[in-house]
Amino acid sequence: MSFITINNIWQEYGDHVVLERLNLQIKEGEFCSMVGASGCGKSTFLRLLLGQEKPSRGTITLDGKRLVAEPDSHRGVVFQRYSVFPHLSVLDNVAIGLELPQSPLLGRLFGAKKRAAREQAAEMLKKVGLGHALDKYPAQLSGGMQQRLAIAQAFIMQPRVLLLDEPFGALDPGIRKEMHAL
Structure with missing residues (x-):
C-alpha cells in the first residue's frame, strides 16, 4: 500500500489548467522529486500536498486517509x-x-x-x-x-512528510x- 496516493488530480484556475490527470503513488520512506520548467505546476502541487489548496478534481490520501484541508504537523515544508x-x-x-x-x-x-x-x-x-x-x-x-x-x-x-521547494538553491x-x- 502506498503512503501518499495522488489520484487523477487536476488544478484549474478559471480556464487555466495547471495540473491535469496527475497520478502518483509514494511509499513511506521514499524520495520523490518533481522536475520541470518554471511555471509548470511544481509549487502548486506542493501547496496541494500541504493542504493550502484543494484540488479542482481528484483525491490525495496520506496513509490511506483523505488529506486534511489544513496544514498539520505531519507535513513539514521548506518553500523556495x-x-x-x-x-x-x-x-x-x-x-x-x-x-x-x-x-x-x-x-x-x-x-x-x-x-x-x-x-x-x-x-x-x-x-x-x-x-x-x-x-x-x-x-x-x-x-x-x-x-x-x-x-x-x-x-x-x-x-512524516517533508515537502521541499528548491530548498538547497x-x-x-x-x-x-x-x-x-x-
Missing part, C-alpha cells in the same frame, strides 16, 4: 522563498516550533520544558551547521544560512551534500 521570523533569534526560530504545540495559550514554555526545547533546537541547528549562530537574527545571516534555518524549522517538528555544493545526507 523560505520564511523565518525576523524578530526571533536563530535559536528561538527553531525552538518556537516545539513550544507552540505544548503551550497553546501562552505560546511559550518556561523552566525545564523551555530548556529542553532550546537544547533540542540547538542540537538541530548544529546538524544544519548553524550551531555557532544561535544568538544571531535572520538579517545577520547569509541567504544560505537563512535557508538552513528554514530547514531546521521543518526538521525539528519531525514531520542558495547552498554551496558541500553544504548541499550535507543537507541531502541529513
